[in-house]
Amino acid sequence: MIFSKKLLALLALVPALAFANEGGYPLDKAPDRSHNMAALQNGAKLFVNYCLNCHNASAMRYNRLRDLGLTEEQIKNNLLFTGEKVGEMMTTAMPAKDAKVWFGTVPPDLSVITRAKATPSNTGSDYIYTYLRTFYKDENRPTGFNNMVLPNAAMPHVLWELQGVQAAKFEEVEDPHEHGKKVHKFAGFEQVSKGTMTKLEYDTAVADIVGYMEWMAEPAAQKRKQLGVWVLIFMSIFATLAWRLNASYWKEVK
Numbered sequence: 142m143i144f145s146k147k148l149l150a151l152l153a154l155v156p157a158l159a160f161a162n163e164g165g166y167p168l169d170k171a172p173d174r175s176h177n178m179a180a181l182q183n184g185a186k187l188f189v190n191y192c193l194n195c196h197n198a199s200a201m202r203y204n205r206l207r208d209l210g211l212t213e214e215q216i217k218n219n220l221l222f223t224g225e226k227v228g229e230m231m232t233t234a235m236p237a238k239d240a241k242v243w244f245g246t247v248p249p250d251l252s253v254i255t256r257a258k259a260t261p262s263n264t265g266s267d268y269i270y271t272y273l274r275t276f277y278k279d280e281n282r283p284t285g286f287n288n289m290v291l292p293n294a295a296m297p298h299v300l301w302e303l304q305g306v307q308a309a310k311f312e313e314v315e316d317p318h319e320h321g322k323k324v325h326k327f328a329g330f331e332q333v334s335k336g337t338m339t340k341l342e343y344d345t346a347v348a349d350i351v352g353y354m355e356w357m358a359e360p361a362a363q364k365r366k367q368l369g370v371w372v373l374i375f376m377s378i379f380a381t382l383a384w385r386l387n388a389s390y391w392k393e394v395k
Contacts, residue, residue, distance in 0.1 A: 166289045166327075168263050171270035174352025175363060178210045184353025185209060187346060189220050189231075191299055192251060195240065198231040200252035201357050208360055246295070253358040255351070265358075270351045273300060274344060277309035278333055289327065304343045305336030 174180045185206055188198075203216050204227045211220075213227050221227070223234050237247045258265035272290040276298035279287035284297035289309065298304070307330045316322035338346060356362070 166271070166275065168267040168271045168290070169274070171264065171266040171351050171355075172348040174348060175356065177352070180349045181209050181353050181356055182211060183346070184349035184351070184356075185211075186220065187350045188353050188357075192350075193231060193233050194299075195233055195235055195248045197233050197248070197250045198252045198357060199250055201231045201360075203227050203229060203231060205360055209356070251354060251357075255355045256358045266351050266355045269354065270347060273347045273350070274304075275330075276301070276304070276307075277330060278306050279309075300343075300347070301336065303336050303338045303346060305338075306333040307331060308333050 174184065192198075203220060203225065204213060206216050206220070207213065216227055233248070235248075240247050255265035255269065258268050268290065272288065275289035276286045276294075277289065278285065281287075282293065284295075286294075286298040286301070287309070288294040288298075310328040310331055311325040312328045313323045314326045316324045336343065359365075
């Protein structure tokens with residue numbers, strides 16, 4: 142399987158994921174991909190093709206993808222495009238200095254973005270999953286797109302070829318806080334042009350990307366959880382034995 146890398150560097154303007162959504166657009170629950178290796182592999186492919194053009198993941202090495210079931214040969218042949226070595230960090234080819242000059246800011250590192258954007262009410266994965274699916278056409282924006290989760294987002298819709306172009310529909314309703322005043326209320330999306338994927342396929346692809354980003358934030362999470370279960374079992378057995386030993390000891394004392 143050969144992955145073709147999209148040259149979207151000029152589109153990924155930036156710090157797209159530096160956002161917060163308290164009291165804004167309702168977030169959709171990101172599907173759980175933690176136990177789906179095929180989905181995580183696909184997410185890694187999409188991440189390398191569409192995200193690493195402008196964003197770094199400097200806390201992750203390519204060879205760590207072996208934990209997802211990929212061999213070094215597969216990583217080398219399918220995920221390395223500009224002469225990187227399998228043991229190197231996942232970094233963008235775009236110099237930070239140039240990004241600062243061209244776009245006015247340096248794209249944020251995505252290594253732990255899902256953990257960094259988590260809130261008490263929502264996970265960072267929910268945020269990114271909803272964010273990547275709610276871009277809509279807006280001719281008033283420099284990139285031609287806006288976003289429901291992050292209004293006036295600086296980042297363009299880098300996945301528009303996959304999703305296609307959608308428009309946001311708004312309707313005028315009574316302002317609940319001020320009598321007689323009308324406000325615009327979001328009334329859904331309308332597909333303007335088709336992408337290379339259906340809606341279901343695109344939602345699945347985004348879920349895979351987010352699943353990979355969540356895995357990337359803590360590759361050892363599953364092992365940590367499994368180890369935690371065994372530790373709890375051991376502690377339970379030890380506590381039971383200690384309790385019985387204590388009871389037996391004081392029985393003899395009496």
